[in-house]
Amino acid sequence: MSARCDIKVSVNGELHEACVEPRLLLADFLREHLNLTGTHIGCEHGVCGACTVFLDGDSVRSCLCLAVQADGAEVETVESFGRTENLNPLQEKFREHHALQCGFCTPGMLVTCTDLLKKYPLASDDEIRDGLSGNICRCTGYENIIRAMRAAVRERDEANR
Ligand code: FES
Ligand code: FES
Numbered sequence: 634m635s636a637r638c639d640i641k642v643s644v645n646g647e648l649h650e651a652c653v654e655p656r657l658l659l660a661d662f663l664r665e666h667l668n669l670t671g672t673h674i675g676c677e678h679g680v681c682g683a684c685t686v687f688l689d690g691d692s693v694r695s696c697l698c699l700a701v702q703a704d705g706a707e708v709e710t711v712e713s714f715g716r717t718e719n720l721n722p723l724q725e726k727f728r729e730h731h732a733l734q735c736g737f738c739t740p741g742m743l744v745t746c747t748d749l750l751k752k753y754p755l756a757s758d759d760e761i762r763d764g765l766s767g768n769i770c771r772c773t774g775y776e777n778i779i780r781a782m783r784a785a786v787r788e789r790d791e792a793n794r
Contacts, residue, residue, distance in 0.1 A: 661674075672710050679697045682741040685740070692747075723746055746764075762779065
């Protein structure tokens with residue numbers, strides 16, 4: 634058995650200290666140690682995007698990161714987004730455009746979309762599709778997700794005018 638490591642990670646603004654095995658995935662740390670089960674695990678191979686979270690402001694696949702790599706870092710999960718009674722603007726667009734069915738892919742989609750909205754112009758549907766190409770929706774609800782993103786981009790651009 635490998636030696637355990639002490640880590641300190643800020644998750645959704647709250648500092649957590651833990652002693653973990655070096656092989657522990659960040660996704661498992663979030664779900665099993667912190668009970669933040671909004672981060673979903675689909676493939677565990679970096680393919681589906683369900684486990685996407687923010688690590689120091691950039692979206693990453695938490696199934697491809699070790700918890701020890703988040704030592705000293707800031708992690709944000711979907712739990713930092715709005716709640717049912719207080720959705721954030723992107724979640725509101727997902728609701729308006731029925732951009733989810735079973736919801737399994739939704740946490741990863743929301744994190745990826747938020748990252749895309751921060752970083753890219755997303756001037757065309759092709760650019761949105763390209764940005765979301767690493768997130769798989771098993772319910773194949775892509776069209777409505779693109780519609781929701783298009784609306785979110787429009788709102789972002791109007792607010793920045
Ligand atoms: S569970 Fe991480 S990319 Fe699929
Ligand atoms: S809504 Fe079911 S996997 Fe995307």
